[in-house]
Each structure stands twice: as C-alpha cells, then as structure tokens.
Amino acid sequence: xxxxxxxxxxxxxxxxxxxxxxxxxxxxxxxxxxxxxxxxxxxxxxxxxxxxxxxxxxxxxxxxxxxxxxxxxxxxxxxxxxxxxxxxxxxxxxxxxxxxxxxxxxxxxxxxxxxxxxxxxxxxxxxxxxxxxxxxxxxxxxxxxxxxxxxxxxxxxxxxxxxxxxxxxxxxxxxxxxxxxxxxxxxxxxxxxxxxxxxxxxxxxxxxxxxxxxxxxxxxxxxxxxxxxxxxxxxxxxxxxxxxxxxxxxxxxxxxxxxxxxxxxxxxxxxxxxxxxxxxxxxxxxxxxxxxxxxxxxxxxxxxxxxxxxxxxxxxxxxxxxxxxxxxxxxxxxxxxxxxxxxxxxxxxx
Amino acid sequence: xxxxxxxxxxxxxxxxxxxxxxxxxxxxxxxxxxxxxxxxxxxxxxxxxxxxxxxxxxxxxxxxxxxxxxxxxxxxxxxxxxxxxxxxxxxxxxxxxxxxxxxxxxxxxxxxxxxxxxxxxxxxxxxxxxxxxxxxxxxxxxxxxxxxxxxxxxxxxxxxxxxxxxxxxxxxxxxxxxxxxxxxxxxxxxxxxxxxxxxxxxxxxxxxxxxxxxxxxxxxxxxxxxxxxxxxxxxxxxxxxxxxxxxxxxxxxxxxxxxxxxxxxxxxxxxxxxxxxxxxxxxxxxxxxxxxxxxxxxxxxxxxxxxxxxxxxxxxxxxxxxxxxxxxxxxxxxxxxxxxxxxxxxxxxx
DNA sequence: TCGGGGGGTGAAATCGTTTTCTCTCAAGGC
DNA sequence: GCCTTGAGAGAAAACGATTTCACCCCCCGA
Numbered sequence: 001x002x003x004x005x006x007x008x009x010x011x012x013x014x015x016x017x018x019x020x021x022x023x024x025x026x027x028x029x030x031x032x033x034x035x036x037x038x039x040x041x042x043x044x045x046x047x048x049x050x051x052x053x054x055x056x057x058x059x060x061x062x063x064x065x066x067x068x069x070x071x072x073x074x075x076x077x078x079x080x081x082x083x084x085x086x087x088x089x090x091x092x093x094x095x096x097x098x099x100x101x102x103x104x105x106x107x108x109x110x111x112x113x114x115x116x117x118x119x120x121x122x123x124x125x126x127x128x129x130x131x132x133x134x135x136x137x138x139x140x141x142x143x144x145x146x147x148x149x150x151x152x153x154x155x156x157x158x159x160x161x162x163x164x165x166x167x168x169x170x171x172x173x174x175x176x177x178x179x180x181x182x183x184x185x186x187x188x189x190x191x192x193x194x195x196x197x198x199x200x201x202x203x204x205x206x207x208x209x210x211x212x213x214x215x216x217x218x219x220x221x222x223x224x225x226x227x228x229x230x231x232x233x234x235x236x237x238x239x240x241x242x243x244x245x246x247x248x249x250x251x252x253x254x255x256x257x258x259x260x261x262x263x264x265x266x267x268x269x270x271x272x273x274x275x276x277x278x279x280x281x282x283x284x285x286x287x288x289x290x291x292x293x294x295x296x297x298x299x300x301x302x303x304x305x306x307x308x309x310x311x312x313x314x315x316x317x318x319x320x321x322x323x324x325x326x327x328x329x330x331x332x333x334x335x336x337x338x339x340x341x342x343x344x345x346x347x348x349x350x
Numbered sequence: 351x352x353x354x355x356x357x358x359x360x361x362x363x364x365x366x367x368x369x370x371x372x373x374x375x376x377x378x379x380x381x382x383x384x385x386x387x388x389x390x391x392x393x394x395x396x397x398x399x400x401x402x403x404x405x406x407x408x409x410x411x412x413x414x415x416x417x418x419x420x421x422x423x424x425x426x427x428x429x430x431x432x433x434x435x436x437x438x439x440x441x442x443x444x445x446x447x448x449x450x451x452x453x454x455x456x457x458x459x460x461x462x463x464x465x466x467x468x469x470x471x472x473x474x475x476x477x478x479x480x481x482x483x484x485x486x487x488x489x490x491x492x493x494x495x496x497x498x499x500x501x502x503x504x505x506x507x508x509x510x511x512x513x514x515x516x517x518x519x520x521x522x523x524x525x526x527x528x529x530x531x532x533x534x535x536x537x538x539x540x541x542x543x544x545x546x547x548x549x550x551x552x553x554x555x556x557x558x559x560x561x562x563x564x565x566x567x568x569x570x571x572x573x574x575x576x577x578x579x580x581x582x583x584x585x586x587x588x589x590x591x592x593x594x595x596x597x598x599x600x601x602x603x604x605x606x607x608x609x610x611x612x613x614x615x616x617x618x619x620x621x622x623x624x625x626x627x628x629x630x631x632x633x634x635x636x637x638x639x640x641x642x643x644x645x646x647x648x649x650x651x652x653x654x655x656x657x658x659x660x661x662x663x664x665x666x667x668x669x670x671x672x673x674x675x676x677x678x679x680x681x682x683x684x685x686x687x688x689x690x691x692x693x694x695x696x697x698x699x700x
Numbered sequence: 701t702c703g704g705g706g707g708g709t710g711a712a713a714t715c716g717t718t719t720t721c722t723c724t725c726a727a728g729g730c
Numbered sequence: 731g732c733c734t735t736g737a738g739a740g741a742a743a744a745c746g747a748t749t750t751c752a753c754c755c756c757c758c759g760a
Contacts (some may be wrong), residue, residue, distance in 0.1 A: 022509075024716055040718055048738060065507070070484040071424045072716030075745045080421060082464070082485065091640070100440045107466070112482065114432070115465040116457070117450055132462065134420040135432060139668045157415070159372075237640065252744045270642050277578055288586060290441070293619050296646035374746055385710045390748055398708060422746030425715045 023064035025072075032060035034232050043068060080151040082138040083160075083317055084114040084132030089235060092261065093289040098142055098164065100304060101310030109318060116166060120235065122146045122205060126154055133158050137321055140164060140173070142311050145205035160320040164313050165208050165328065173316035174309045177207050178286075179215040181334035182300035185256060185284045187220040188300070188336060192343060194282060195225050200233035200243045200266060202258035209258060212286075216256065240265025244273060253281065254342070260285035260292045260301055265343035267295055267341065278343035288337055297340030305332050373414035382410035393418060415558075433667055434464040434482030434489040436475060439585060442611065443639040444656060448492055448514065451660030459668060470585065472496045472555060476504055478626060482510050487671055490514060490523070490663050495555035510670040514663050515558050517679065522660045523666035524680040528558050528636075529565040531652035531684035535606060535634045536569040538650070540684060542693060544604040545575050550583035550593045550616060552608035554603075559608060562636075566606065583612050590615025594623060604630065604692070610635035610642045610651055617645055617691065628693035638687050647690030655682050 025043075029036045034053060041049050042057040060066075074080045085102060089094040103113045114136050115239040116128040122145040133139050138160030144151055148169055155161045155171040167175035189197065199216055202209035213230070220228040231246040233239045242264035247255050247266060257263035263285030267277060275281055277297060285292055288303035312330035354679045375393075379386045384403060391399050392407040410416075422502030424430045435452060437445040453463045464486050466478040472495040483489050488510030494501055498519055505521040517525035539547065549566055552559035562579070570578040581596040583589045590612035597605050597616060607613035617627060625631055627647060635642055638653035662680035669676040 025718095026716080036717080037719080037740060037742095038738090041739090044718085050738065053739085067480075067484055069716050071421060071430060072745095073718075074421045075425055075716075075747090076718045078745075080485070090446055090453075096440055096446050099465070103440075103465060103467055107478075112485065113465050115449070115453060117453055128457075130417075134417055135430070135462065237644070264641075264644065270592050291614075292589070294614065294645070331641055375748095376746080386747080387710060387712095388708090389751080391709090394748085400708065403708090419746050422715095423748075425717090425746075426748045428715070 006170070022069075023066040023067070025068065027064055028057065028060050028066045031064060032057045072207070079137050079321070080113050080135065081110060082114055082136040083321075084116065084129070084136045085142065086116045086118055086129050086139065086144070087142045088118050088120045088145055090117045091236065092259075094259070094287050094304070095142055095292075097306040098310050101307045102140065102314060105311055105314035109314075118145070120145060120203060120205070122150075126150070126299065129154065129161075130156060133161075138162070138317055140317060141166075141209065143206065145203070147205075148207075160317065162316040162320065162326075164309060167207075167331065168209075172329040173326070173331055174312035175335050176208070176304045176309065176332045178211045181210045181286065181304070181336075182215040182256065183219060183284075184334070184336045185300070185302060186216060187340065188338065189254045189256070189282060190219075190226065192254075192282065196227050196229075196250070196252040196254070198229045198231060198247050198250045198252035198255050200240060200247060200255055200257045200262055201230055202233060202235055202262070206235075212256075212258065216261070233258050235259070236261050237265035237268075240267070241269040244269025248273065248275065255281060255283045257283065257285050257288060260287045260289045260299060262342075263299055263301070264291070264295055267299070278341055282342040284342060288335075292337075293339065294324050295341070300339045300342040301337050303335040303337050305334075308332055370683055371564060372419075372448055373416040375416070375418065377405065378416045378675045381414060382407045397685070404619065411563065420490070429487050429671070430485065431460060431649050432462050432464055432486040433671075434466065434479070434486045435492065436466045436468055436479050436482065436489065436494070437492045438468050438470045438475070440467045441586065442609075443641075444609070444637050445492055446652070447656040452664060455661055455664035459664075468495070470495060470553060470555070472500075475624055476500070479504065479508060483511075488667055491516075493556065495553065495559065497555075498557075510667065512663050512666040512670065512676075514659060517557075517561075517681065522679040523676070524662035524682055526558070526654045526659065526682045527684050528561045530608065531636065531654070531686075532562045532565040533569060534684070535636075535650070535652060536566060536687045537686065538604070538688065539604045539632060539634070539692065540569075540573060540576065542604075542632065546577050546579075546600070546602040546604070548581060548597055548600045548602035548605050549578045550590060550597060550607040550612055551580055552583060552606055553583055556585075556612075562608065564604075583621070585609070586611050587615040587618075589603075590617070591619040594619025598625065598631070598655050604677045605631060605633050607633065607635050608651060610639045613649055613651070613691075614642070614645055617649070628691055632692040634692060638685075645691070648690045650692040651687050653685040653687050655684075658682055 025036050025039050029039045042054045051181050101116060106113055114132050116132055118125040118128055125144055125146055139158055140162045143165040152170050161171050162173035163171045165175050166172050172182050216228055220226050229250045229252060231243055233243050238258060242267055257266055263283050267283055270281055277283055283299035285299045288301045292299040292301050309332055316326045375386050375387050379389045392404045456463055464482050466476055466482055468475040475494055475496055478490050489508055491510045493515040502520050511521050512523035513521045515525045516522050566578055572575050579600045579602060581593055583593045590607055593616055597604050605616060607616055613633050618632055620631055627633055635649045635651035638651045642649040642651050659682055666676045
C-alpha cells in the first residue's frame with residue numbers, strides 16, 4: 001500500500017511561485033494508506049484507532065503540512081465555532097474593552113470572533129448583524145441603537161443573539177446599572193451643594209442615554225430646589241468640546257456628561273474659556289475609561305465592570321449555542337469614583 | 351407544481367420553542383417548483399433566468415426567510431470572504447484605529463474580519479494566526495512580535511499574509527517611518543537646547559522599538575555633545591508611570607517615550623513628584639493618539655497616518671487574494687506635532 | 701421543411717469534512 | 731469447536747451551496 005505519488009511530492013516543494021494547493025484529508029489518507037474516516041478519527045483524538053496506524057497518520061499529516069479545513073468541518077458539523085460582535089463605535093474605550101474581554105472569553109471555549117463596527121448607524125447595525133450571522137453561530141450586539149420593536153424582531157430573526165446594554169429587552173445578556181450610577185453621581189453633586197445641574201446628553205438612539213436622563217429627571221423631582229437642564233451632546237470628545245458654550249450658557253454649577261469621552265471634551269472646552277473646574281463648574285463622566293484618572297483635574301466618574309459584562313454576555317451566548325436555557329440578564333453594579341473634577345468631598349461649595 | 355407541504359408550513363410558524371431549522375436552497379427550490387440550480391442563479395443575479403420564474407423564486411425565498419449558508423457557499427467557492435487580524439494589544443488606540451479602518455476597507459469589498467488579540471505574546475501570536483487562518487482566506491498581522499526568521503516561515507506557511515510595521519520583511523504591506531519620526535523629535539529637542547536625552551523603551555520583542563532606538567543612537571553619534579540614555583519601559587500607561595523614577599534619576603532634560611501611552615504615564619508619574627513639564631523635563635510621545643492633544647500639558651508627538659496604513663495593508667491583502675502581484679511596501683510618512691510638553695519653539699532652555 | 705443557434709432549465713458532480721453502518725477478524729465463554 | 735462479542739477500519743451518505751454539462755424548445759434563415 002502507501003503508493004506515493006512523485007508528482008505530488010515535487011509540487012509540494014517550497015516553490016515560492018504559486019500558492020501550492022493545501023493538502024486535504026484525502027491526501028493524508030492516501031499518503032498514510034488508510035481511509036479518510038481513520039484520518040478523521042486520528043485528528044479528533046478518537047480512542048478507537050490502532051496506535052501504530054495513528055502514528056503513521058500523524059506522520060503523513062505532518063509531512064503534508066495538513067491543516068483540516070474549517071469550512072468542510074463546519075458544513076458537516078453545522079456550526080462554525082465563531083460568533084459575531086457588532087459595536088456602535090470602536091473608538092469608544094468601553095467597546096474596545098468589551099471586544100477584548102469577549103474575545104478572550106470566546107477563545108477559552110475555542111471560539112473566535114467576527115467583528116463589525118456600525119458607526120452608530122441603526123441601519124448599518126441590522127445589515128452588519130445579518131451578514132455576520134450568515135458566517136457564524138450567533139451574534140452579540142453591543143449597545144445596539146435600534147428601536148426596541150425592530151430590535152426584538154431582529155433578535156428573533158438572527159437566531160442566537162445576545163444584547164449588551166439593552167436591559168429588560170428580549171435577548172439581553174448583561175446591562176450596566178446606569179440608573180444607579182447616574183443617581184450616585186447626582187447624589188454626590190447634591191451633597192457638594194450643587195443645585196443647578198446640566199446633562200450633556202448622548203445620542204437619542206441610545207437607550208442608555210434615555211435611562212440616564214430618566215434617572216436624572218427622577219432625581220430632580222425628588223429633590224426640592226434641584227433644577228436640571230439638558231444640552232445636546234454626543235458620544236465622543238468632540239461632542240463634549242462643542243458643548244462647552246451651551247453648558248456655560250445654562251449657568252449650571254455642575255455638568256453630568258453622557259460618558260467620560262464627552263466629559264473630557266467638555267473639560268477641555270471650558271478650560272480654554274478660562275473656566276475653573278471644579279471651582280466654577282463641576283464635571284462628571286461615566287465609564288471610568290483608562291484615561292479618566294489622568295485628566296487635569298482627574299475625572300469624577302462611575303466605574304463600569306466591562307470584563308464582568310463580557311463574561312456575562314459570553315455565558316449567555318454559550319448557553320444559547322448549547323441549546324440550554326440562557327442565564328437571566330445580569331445587571332452590572334457600578335462604582336462611584338470621586339476625583340478632583342467635582343472637588344472631592346472636602347472642596348464643597350454653596 | 352408548487353405542491354406545498356402543510357407540515358412544513360406549520361413547523362415554520364413563529365413557535366418560540368425550538369429554533370426552527372433554517373431553510374436551505376433545496377427548500378426554496380421545492381417551494382418554487384424549480385431546481386436548486388435555478389434558485390442559485392436567481393440568488394446570484396444571473397441574467398439567464400426567466401423573469402417570471404425569478405420572481406417566483408424570490409417570493410419563495412422570502413416566504414421561507416431563506417438565507418444562503420455562507421459555509422456551503424465557501425466550500426464550493428474555495429473562499430470565505432473573510433480575513434483575520436491579529437493585534438498585539440487592542441488596548442492601544444493605534445491598533446483600535448487600525449482595526450476600525452481595516453474593517454471598513456474590508457467591508458467595502460464585501461469582506462469581513464476575524465479578530466484576535468495576542469496580548470503581546472509571540473507564542474500566542476503564531477497560534478492565533480494559524481487558527482484564524484483555517485477559518486478565512488488570509489491574515490494581517492499587526493506589529494507582530496515574532497523574530498524575523500520565525501515570522502518569515504510563519505508568513506510562508508500561512509499563505510496570504512500581510513505584515514504591518516515590519517518594514518523590509520517578506521509580506522510587509524505597510525510600515526510607519528519610525529526612524530524619520532524619531533529623528534524629527536530628536537532634532538526638535540536638540541533645537542530647543544536639550545543635550546541629555548533619555549529613551550523610555552518599548553518591548554524588546556518590538557521591531558519598531560529597535561528602529562526607534564537605532565535612530566536615536568545614530569542621532570547621538572551624529573551630534574556632538576548629545577548623550578543618550580535608555581531606561582526600560584513598556585507599551586502602556588502603567589509602564590510610563592513606573593518609569594518616572596528611573597527617568598528622573600538619569601538627570602536627562604528630555605524624555606523620548608516609546609509611544610503616547612508611555613509618555614502620558616510618564617507625564618503623570620513625574621507630575622506627582624512635583625516635576626515641571628516641560629520646565630524641568632521635556633517629554634515626547636509617538637502615534638498622536640486622540641487624547642495626546644488634551645493632556646496637561648498637551649503632548650508633543652508624531653502623528654502616524656493609521657488610516658493610510660490600513661488601506662495600504664488592505665490593498666496588499668486584496669492583491670494577494672486575487673492572485674495578483676502585491677503592491678510594494680508602503681512607508682508611511684509621519685508628521686511632527688509640536689505641543690506644550692516640550693515647551694514649543696519659544697520656551698527653549700539651555 | 702430542415703438545420704443551426706441560443707436562451708432557459710435541471711441533473712449531477714464537486715468542495716472537505718464527519719459519522720453512520722457494515723464488515724472483518726481475533727479473542728473468549730460455553 | 732462453535733457462537734458471541736467487541737474492537738478496528740473502510741465505504742458511503744450526508745452537510746448546502748455552485749457550476750458544468752446536457753437537454754429541450756423555440757425561432758430564424760435557407
């Protein structure tokens with residue numbers, strides 16, 4: 001047996017020219033003088049194969065530099081061992097960390113990640129998710145901007161799909177407790193004596209923006225003397241920077257920004273206008289991104305446990321893929337981080 | 351024709367229970383009363399199909415919510431229309447931007463990206479790249495940490511593979527002109543009167559670190575009176591922060607950091623020790639990441655055109671996938687960004 | 701009227717795996 | 731010595747698409 005083909009051997013040399021055809025399971029089988037079934041068994045560490053033959057197969061595979069085709073495998077197995085991730089904006093450190101943690105969690109289960117950035121566009125979001133889904137076993141949508149009803153049908157249609165930061169909606173895997181966090185910030189500012197607050201809002205398509213705003217409104221009605229104003233903002237540094245003028249125009253003594261990026265932009269913007277922070281204006285962010293502790297002054301913000309979020313989402317995905325009942329949605333607790341941008345507890349003002 | 355099966359119709363209802371089996375091309379063919387070949391032709395917009403039949407097929411596909419399986423397609427086509435990307439550390443804004451731009455470029459060609467983070471480990475790098483490669487048509491390795499020889503065989507073995515920031519090595523698609531950039535920084539500092547320089551180094555596995563160091567050494571020997579010292583650093587904020595003490599111990603008047611992250615950490619570290627920047631110590635970074643203009647003081651650095659890098663790499667990938675001769679390596683020009691952390695041109699010191 | 705040509709369609713091969721299912725053979729129990 | 735059992739291995743049928751090839755049929759020109 002084991003008739004070797006000379007032409008194959010020749011073609012397989014390190015000819016730099018054309019990319020040599022990759023060896024298939026059939027090639028290995030022929031080279032080792034066994035059937036494809038046996039090669040498959042060896043490759044998948046099945047116990048029912050003669051050690052001598054197994055070794056011969058392994059040798060042949062090594063000689064031919066055989067790498068099993070994931071596509072062929074996926075077709076018969078019915079799964080790709082890949083999941084897709086769609087984020088609204090990778091420029092946001094929050095989503096970077098999420099992607100990283102998610103990729104790590106997936107890797108631990110021998111899964112890999114398909115990535116897409118929707119640029120904050122709900123339209124793109126649905127299209128990208130559907131496209132990704134065709135190539136993998138499931139998707140996680142990070143802070144999707146789609147309206148609730150559309151999102152629900154989208155989740156239904158996508159099959160295994162889990163949501164991050166869409167609390168209470170079908171498919172939700174984990175969500176940050178924005179209400180709790182924003183309340184903590186508001187209380188902190190209130191204790192410092194601030195009564196005139198201004199919220200630098202995020203995108204109107206963002207559910208978490210609505211949650212933040214609702215929490216602030218509730219705080220306003222619950223505390224006599226507190227007055228809340230709102231100025232449009234956005235999601236990034238530039239948005240905060242551009243909001244400096246409108247914010248100062250409100251006459252508020254404290255600004256609650258949609259997130260750290262916006263807060264840092266605002267900080268930079270008011271700084272340029274000679275406004276003292278926190279003396280004339282206190283500023284808070286959200287997320288506690290890596291740089292927020294190193295701005296001047298350092299930013300008071302809420303720390304969100306992104307790694308925990310990623311793990312919760314992955315656990316959800318895994319359950320769905322295994323056909324099991326997914327765990328209940330995880331509401332991630334946030335932690336107030338008081339820094340100098342609000343003057344700390346000591347530098348309170350009237 | 352068009353005999354419809356009631357059981358199928360029933361099973362296909364929106365039963366929330368088990369995930370209904372996805373319709374295949376065969377189902378659509380049966381429903382429309384045509385062959386699979388015709389369905390395929392309609393799906394791929396082949397001109398040679400009767401408009402009436404085409405419409406019937408489209409209707410059937412819509413009814414069944416048919417989504418062509420990418421896996422089946424990939425198997426017969428021999429390509430997945432997916433490429434993998436391996437980065438050393440997604441926490442670095444440079445790689446975030448690269449990933450984003452690359453994903454956008456890929457999307458424009460109807461390709462998607464598989465993502466992996468090697469955590470700066472050369473071991474992981476090779477493993478991840480090989481794993482990714484099995485699932486896609488090619489890979490791009492961003493600033494790989496593997497030694498040149500190993501990397502070369504790895505690139506050879508991986509098939510279509512392009513390198514970012516490994517100038518001159520086989521498979522290189524694009525690389526930043528670190529030598530030119532670091533020289534511009536050195537000249538800038540020299541003009542300001544600085545003679546005692548200290549380099550806060552990056553990882554020893556980083557080729558671009560060696561390039562930076564070599565350029566500085568060359569500058570040192572080429573300019574009488576200039577003295578260069580080196581302290582170990584790293585790749586992130588913490589590394590720069592921890593380098594504060596060693597840097598100050600050298601007595602140097604200007605510190606050239608491996609990148610912006612390290613520079614910002616250093617800035618923070620020396621700031622805590624009451625050192626004035628740039629009065630007592632000038633600091634430069636590299637990359638011009640989004641925040642570098644907003645530290646206190648803002649960071650003098652070199653801007654690197656990441657988007658151009660991504661496009662060059664993608665062009666390389668695309669050529670490789672099409673079996674064409676890839677374009678020559680692109681050496682990306684950098685731009686000096688003078689800001690307050692070196693005192694600008696005016697605040698020169700002796 | 702016949703031949704040729706071309707447009708529209710379907711049957712079947714193909715891609716690279718995994719997994720029944722079948723078969724062989726050797727060992728062990730009665 | 732016969733029958734059962736089980737282990738090891740191969741042939742073949744999936745999986746879901748694309749594409750070659752052959753076929754049919756209609757129309758046109760001679």
